[in-house]
Amino acid sequence: MRALVVDHAAPGQLALATVPDPDPGPDDVLVRVAAVSLNYGELPRSSGVAAGTVPGWDAAGVVERAAASGTGPKAGTRVVTWGWTGGWAELRAVPVGELAVLPDSVGFDEAATLPVAGITALRALRKAGVRPGLRVGITGASGGVGRFAVQLARLSGAEVYALVGNPARGEGLTALGAAHVVTGADELDAPLDVLLDNVAGPQLTELLDHMARDGVVVSIGSASGAPTALRPSHLLANRLTLVGYQDAGDSAADLAHLVDLLEQGRLRASVDRVDDWKAAGDAATALLERRVRGKAVLTVG
Numbered sequence: 001m002r003a004l005v006v007d008h009a010a011p012g013q014l015a016l017a018t019v020p021d022p023d024p025g026p027d028d029v030l031v032r033v034a035a036v037s038l039n040y041g042e043l044p045r046s047s048g049v050a051a052g053t054v055p056g057w058d059a060a061g062v063v064e065r066a067a068a069s070g071t072g073p074k075a076g077t078r079v080v081t082w083g084w085t086g087g088w089a090e091l092r093a094v095p096v097g098e099l100a101v102l103p104d105s106v107g108f109d110e111a112a113t114l115p116v117a118g119i120t121a122l123r124a125l126r127k128a129g130v131r132p133g134l135r136v137g138i139t140g141a142s143g144g145v146g147r148f149a150v151q152l153a154r155l156s157g158a159e160v161y162a163l164v165g166n167p168a169r170g171e172g173l174t175a176l177g178a179a180h181v182v183t184g185a186d187e188l189d190a191p192l193d194v195l196l197d198n199v200a201g202p203q204l205t206e207l208l209d210h211m212a213r214d215g216v217v218v219s220i221g222s223a224s225g226a227p228t229a230l231r232p233s234h235l236l237a238n239r240l241t242l243v244g245y246q247d248a249g250d251s252a253a254d255l256a257h258l259v260d261l262l263e264q265g266r267l268r269a270s271v272d273r274v275d276d277w278k279a280a281g282d283a284a285t286a287l288l289e290r291r292v293r294g295k296a297v298l299t300v301g
């Protein structure tokens with residue numbers, strides 16, 4: 001089969017190549033992939049990632065062969081899938097517990113955005129105990145996780161403060177549910193009860209001074225790549241809780257929930273660009289250079 005592989009000499013360090021078909025385990029379905037989405041955290045950025053590896057966390061397509069164990073969806077079923085590797089390929093073997101069935105009204109492009117970005121936003125908000133009336137700040141709100149987090153926080157009844165790099169990066173966030181779109185802590189008009197942080201660095205240091213008493217900070221990522229100075233007084237003075245979130249699979253129920261929200265029109269996939277997978281390098285470079293607002297999707301085959 002064909003797949004995108006890590007190639008350090010190629011644009012965006014990604015190239016199409018022929019690789020062996022996957023070998024499904026007894027509880028795996030084999031999926032013919034139609035669309036995938038790119039996540040910041042999985043893009044090859046250094047020579048530390050082995051050449052020839054097939055990356056890919058998010059993939060949507062059609063079940064080509066049901067699981068040998070008889071569990072899970074039948075051949076011909078449209079699905080969205082999550083996994084740590086191997087999604088950016090014509091065929092993906094995936095455990096039946098890491099997928100959700102797609103209704104006809106949900107397209108593969110939209111569905112492919114859900115697994116990592118959508119689940120991360122959903123679970124991070126859950127971890128923070130977000131509920132109606134809380135003021136929730138979201139850094140990197142212009143990005144993939146951020147745009148889902150803004151919408152899901154609003155659906156939970158929160159007052160959302162979307163933090164973005166500049167006003168243009170914040171375009172569309174008000175329509176998704178942000179009550180405030182700001183470019184820095186100094187623009188906040190009230191302390192935050194919850195902060196979902198995708199960016200880290202000096203911005204996070206500053207935001208820790210703008211938390212309400214008993215506030216909760218969920219660290220999701222460090223897109224800035226910059227170190228974060230953390231003073232104990234930050235945590236002590238306002239009795240803050242600082243927790244980390246790491247994606248961990250067991251995704252079927254949460255994926256199905258996100259698919260339902262898409263189908264009902266209560267959640268938008270924020271697909272900013274769709275490219276043929278031959279242009280994966282361009283799309284990956286655009287994402288790393290902060291030129292994507294929301295999600296970048298590749299069509300496969």
Ligand SMILES: NC(=O)c1ccc[n+]([C@@H]2O[C@H](COP(=O)([O-])OP(=O)(O)OC[C@H]3O[C@@H](n4cnc5c(N)ncnc54)[C@H](OP(=O)(O)O)[C@@H]3O)[C@@H](O)[C@H]2O)c1
Pocket residue numbers: 039040041116117120139140141142143144145146163164165166169170198199219220221222223224225245246247248287288290294
């Ligand atoms: N813990 C987990 O399980 C998990 C899961 C998914 C993602 N993550 C992490 O969470 C972060 C967000 O992921 P994502 O998929 O939403 O990424 P994304 O779509 O690329 O969005 C990241 C956002 O961070 C902001 N940013 C600030 N400084 C940046 C810099 N120097 N380089 C790039 N972006 C910068 C950008 O917003 P502005 O341009 O508006 O500043 C950008 O929109 C990443 O660090 C990712 O690795 C972690």
